[in-house]
Amino acid sequence: MNYRVPRTLDTGWCCGSTRHRPWSAAFSGPLREPCMTFTAFLHHLLFCAALAGLSAMIVRIMITVRVMDQPDLRKAHSIATPKGGGVGIVAAFLAGLLALYIWADFSRIADPYFRGVIIASVAIAFVSMIDDIRSRSFTVKLGTQILAALTVVASGLSLRDPNLPFIGPVSLGWIAPIASLMWLIFATNAMNFIDGLNGLASGVSLIACLFLAWIAQEQGGYFIYFAALLLASGIAGFLPFNFPKARIFMGDVGSQFCGFVLAMLGIAASRFDNVDMSFLLVPMLLSGVLFDVAFTLIRRGLNGENVTAAHRGHLYQVASRSGVSREAVTLIHWGFVVLGGCACLLFMQAGPSGKLLIPALLLVPQLIWLGCVVLAARKHGTSWR
DSSP states (O other): OOOOSSSOOOTTTTTGGTTTTEEEEEGGGGGGSSSSOOOHHHHHHHHHHHHHHHHHHHHHHHHHHHHHOOOOOTTSSSSSSOOTTHHHHHHHHHHHHHHHHHBBOOGGGGGHHHHHHHHHHHHHHHHHHHHHHHHOOOHHHHEEEEEEEEHHHHHHHOOOOOOTTTTOOOTTHHHHHHHHHHHHHHHHHHHHHTTSSTTHHHHHHHHHHHHHHHHHHTTTTTEEEEEHHHHHHHHHHGGGTTTTOSSSSHHHHHHHHHHHHHHHHHHHTOOTTTTGGGGGGHHHTTTTHHHHHHHHHHHHHHOOOOOOSSSSHHHHHHHHHHTTHHHHHHHHHHHHHHHHHHHHHHHHOOOOOHHHHHHHHHHHHHHHHHHHHHHHHHTTTTTOO
């Protein structure tokens, strides 16, 4: 499989420090082979397995630490359960980046934008872990997210000017950093809001990462490829402890970190030159999550409810209280990601009309799901609050 080097690499997210060299020259040691040969596949698989093992080991430790999530009326669990399992995900991700720094020619780790990304991700994880231990106000959490997002955007990572079907290149100007900021904050909170059933947020993130890694290696975006694999590895080590039966929850440290990293990779993916409108790839992968959160925020806002207050009115929560098993709700959302991933693969090859039609078609299963939840809620007399 040959890698296509993007023609515009202004931040290095697609090709890092190798924009004037063959992609393979960026690697040495176990991660040298960029093309998906069988040997390269085995090296990458072993690398990911080691990180998953590290994540699982730390998750086991977090179970014994017993930072507990107490049940209440809006939560799905009925007994106190340890949380903070996301620490294993964060540790595996950072350990993977360190390994790449040691084994690969990752000279761009010294670049300001890369440092900004790492600092922002660690800040999100650190403050979220504190929140898991001792709950903080929504204002504190939102303030941290805004500062982290500003750090990322200020370091140079923002949406690239898109090439729109039937229109051509469009200059975003000052809109790009503002849209990037809003996307980072919204996606981070969306993943946090959806983390209310066993395996839901973690499974969605895992599948999205695998599809994103697949797409990135097709486009020669090696940083996105490896970053997605690192996050997937950390989640793979955690998921068996959380689904179908939860021995531990990922907590805010896991859900916010996953959402933030995926949001950053979504912005980075907007720089795939070979795919017009590539800024839609990650939103398409997360269409189920984004639809649920957007619909819920709009519905609550129109009803005059406080959209920042804790509640149990998300579609997935209403469904699980209306006769749909929690496992089924989780698997349905996993299916949405698989559907979104398949749509992304078609999107990459589509012409101008397809670039407009495919994302729109992803609304169809969401509207069907919405109708099913509404009918189930009416049948069981379920409150939306």
